[in-house]
Amino acid sequence: MTEGLKVTRIKDGTVLDHLPAGSALDILDILHVDSKHPIIIAMNVGSSKQGTKDIIKIEKKLLSKKETDEIGLFAPHVTINIIKNQKVHGKRHVKMPDELSGLLVCPNKKCITNKEVCETKFVRNGSKYKCYFCERHFSIDDFKVS
Amino acid sequence: MGIKSKDIISAVDLTREDVEEILSQAEVMLGHLERKKRLNKLQGKILATLFFEPSTRTRLSFESAMTRLGGSVIGFSGTEGTSVQKGETLTDTVKNIEKYCDCIVMRNPYEGSARLVSQAVDVPVINGGDGSNQHPTQALLDLLTIKVEKGLKKLKVALCGDLKYGRTVHSLIYLLPMFGIDVSLVSPKALSMPGWIMEDIEGKYGISPEIYESMDDVISWVDVLYVTRIQKERFPDPNEYERVAGSYSVDNRLLKKAKHDMMILHPLPRVNEIKPEVDDTPYARYFKQSFYGVSLRMALLDLLMGTGGSD
Numbered sequence: 001m002t003e004g005l006k007v008t009r010i011k012d013g014t015v016l017d018h019l020p021a022g023s024a025l026d027i028l029d030i031l032h033v034d035s036k037h038p039i040i041i042a043m044n045v046g047s048s049k050q051g052t053k054d055i056i057k058i059e060k061k062l063l064s065k066k067e068t069d070e071i072g073l074f075a076p077h078v079t080i081n082i083i084k085n086q087k088v089h090g091k092r093h094v095k096m097p098d099e100l101s102g103l104l105v106c107p108n109k110k111c112i113t114n115k116e117v118c119e120t121k122f123v124r125n126g127s128k129y130k131c132y133f134c135e136r137h138f139s140i141d142d143f144k145v146s
Numbered sequence: 147m148g149i150k151s152k153d154i155i156s157a158v159d160l161t162r163e164d165v166e167e168i169l170s171q172a173e174v175m176l177g178h179l180e181r182k183k184r185l186n187k188l189q190g191k192i193l194a195t196l197f198f199e200p201s202t203r204t205r206l207s208f209e210s211a212m213t214r215l216g217g218s219v220i221g222f223s224g225t226e227g228t229s230v231q232k233g234e235t236l237t238d239t240v241k242n243i244e245k246y247c248d249c250i251v252m253r254n255p256y257e258g259s260a261r262l263v264s265q266a267v268d269v270p271v272i273n274g275g276d277g278s279n280q281h282p283t284q285a286l287l288d289l290l291t292i293k294v295e296k297g298l299k300k301l302k303v304a305l306c307g308d309l310k311y312g313r314t315v316h317s318l319i320y321l322l323p324m325f326g327i328d329v330s331l332v333s334p335k336a337l338s339m340p341g342w343i344m345e346d347i348e349g350k351y352g353i354s355p356e357i358y359e360s361m362d363d364v365i366s367w368v369d370v371l372y373v374t375r376i377q378k379e380r381f382p383d384p385n386e387y388e389r390v391a392g393s394y395s396v397d398n399r400l401l402k403k404a405k406h407d408m409m410i411l412h413p414l415p416r417v418n419e420i421k422p423e424v425d426d427t428p429y430a431r432y433f434k435q436s437f438y439g440v441s442l443r444m445a446l447l448d449l450l451m452g453t454g455g456s457d
Contacts, residue, residue: 110277112256116235126349128342133258134279135156137342 007042007055009086014063016056016071017079018047024054030070030103037061050077057083069097073140098124106131107142153264153271154446156280157317158346162324165289171445172290172438179214179441187452188217194247195221196240197274198230198254203414203436204274204283208251211443215452220246237266244269249451270450278311284413285317287442289325291435292370295409298325304364306332307374307394307419309339314413315374316343323351330368332358334390337380360393365403371396371429373412373419397421401429411435 019027021044033039040057047053062082063071071078072094080092102119111134113120121132128137154160178185193212197205201223209219225231230239236259240250244267252260253274260273260280275281292298303322305315309331319339322329331339338357348354358364365371376394381387395418396410412420412432424430 108257110255110257112236112254112258112262112276115256116237116262118237118262125346128345130342131258133261134277135158135258136340137345 007045007057008040010038010040010057010059010083011086013037013057013059013061013083015079015081015083016058016075017053017081018049018077019054019056019075020050020077021052021054023075024056026074027054027056027071030074031058031061031063031067033058033061063092066097068092068094070100070103072096073100073143096124096127100129104129104143106134106136107138107144108134108136110134111136152450153260153273154282154450155260155264155271155273157282157285157320158280160282160321165286165321165324168286168442168445168449169290169293171449172286172442173294175444175448176294176438176441179437179444184214184216186216187448188212188215191217191249191451192247193217193219193221193447193451194243194250195219195223195274196243196250196252196254197221197223198225198252199275200224201253201274203439204253204281205251207436207439208272208274208443208447211440211447214440215444215447217248217447217451221251236263240267249447272446272450275313278313278316280317281313281413282317283443283446284314284439285321286446287435287439288314288318288372288411288413289321290442291411291431291438292327294438295431295434296369296407298327300326300328301369302328302330302367303370303372304330304332304358304361304368305339305372305374306361306364308337308376308380309333309374310337311377311380312374315339315372318372319343319347319355320350323347323353329353329355330358330364331355332361332364332394334359334376334394336390337376361396361400362403365400365408367405369405369408371404371408371410373410373416375412375415375417375419391418395419395421396424398423398427401427404429 024041024043038059042055044052081088082090100122106113106120113133122129128139130137195205212219240263249270251272251274255277257277257279259276264271309315376391378387409431410429
């Protein structure tokens with residue numbers, strides 16, 4: 001079969017394109033979408049830009065700025081399209097958020113946030129994030145989503 | 147009180163103005179301490195010392211400082227017999243204890259624990275050491291020692307030993323450049339200063355401390371040799387520990403090459419890194435440093451709980 005994979009359009013909602021291949025399920029974790037929103041996921045599909053990519057289409061959901069920034073952490077080259085009446089109505093741009101609360105687990109096993117039940121907090125310092133509690137600095141590759 | 151925060155959690159939080167105010171108040175307290183004068187500035191106040199890990203100097207000097215100021219002390223050292231052993235969370239423990247006291251000093255093995263506690267309670271919190279992260283009151287007393295003994299001027303200070311896990315050096319490295327003091331680092335490669343601290347220092351002060359692997363490289367020109375303990379358990383290979391620990395030991399042979407007015411500081415306890423023969427030389431100031439710790443902690447307690455006035 002030589003034809004590309006055909007992914008159904010959505011009427012109103014958000015399309016996340018050019019996600020890193022294999023990242024779609026982690027990205028969905030960040031978005032906390034519930035059963036009200038029909039979702040289409042395509043994984044490991046061909047991409048002229050990046051070889052392979054993932055795509056997520058979410059019906060009837062617009063992303064908050066916080067969600068947009070958080071996605072940008074793990075998918076810096078993502079294209080976020082706002083869809084209205086099956087047409088691209090606008091685009092959202094991502095940037096590294098200045099602060100991240102409750103999203104990431106501190107990679108430092110000796111950090112108190114890995115012992116006590118409490119909300120983690122990271123503050124951006126250049127291209128890295130500093131744990132508000134243990135004060136260590138981490139690059140994005142050091143993290144996993146909580 | 148002028149210091150910005152109600153808590154002393156990390157040297158990273160302190161401004162030069164904060165540090166100057168603390169040191170100035172500590173020098174006033176030092177005068178009282180040298181005359182063995184007991185003050186009543188904190189009469190009726192209670193300090194809780196919560197040491198989840200062993201401590202000799204930090205805990206006892208805080209208790210001594212509080213007693214000298216006329217206040218009282220409650221607390222524990224080790225978790226035996228406390229509700230922590232029954233599984234109580236740190237947050238629940240301190241939310242109870244704050245009802246019994248006016249200030250908390252805490253040491254805990256988890257990094258960031260003091261910051262978490264400061265968010266959970268309304269009383270001032272002083273970090274007495276949180277894992278390998280910070281020990282801000284030790285760094286302040288180190289700076290007080292340098293100020294009293296030499297003055298805060300363009301000095302050359304070498305931080306030596308375990309710079310990777312040593313919380314005292316993780317605090318001190320943030321305070322020295324505030325006063326234009328030149329910092330050099332001496333450690334085995336395996337115990338070098340963490341990269342994120344080096345990057346942070348460069349971002350904050352625009353400096354990159356010089357790195358050395360041997361005390362011989364710095365002994366002839368440093369004004370202050372700050373020695374820390376290299377712990378055996380940090381080395382997977384005991385032979386490697388023996389080799390490294392031996393080369394980070396200060397003795398009279400090494401000191402023959404030192405400047406005549408150089409001084410040696412150590413947060414203590416020491417094991418083999420400073421030979422007892424050094425104790426009687428004019429270079430040794432580590433026991434005096436311990437004494438200065440009481441006045442520094444008197445100043446902090448007064449600034450956080452009392453009026454912070456001069457008498």
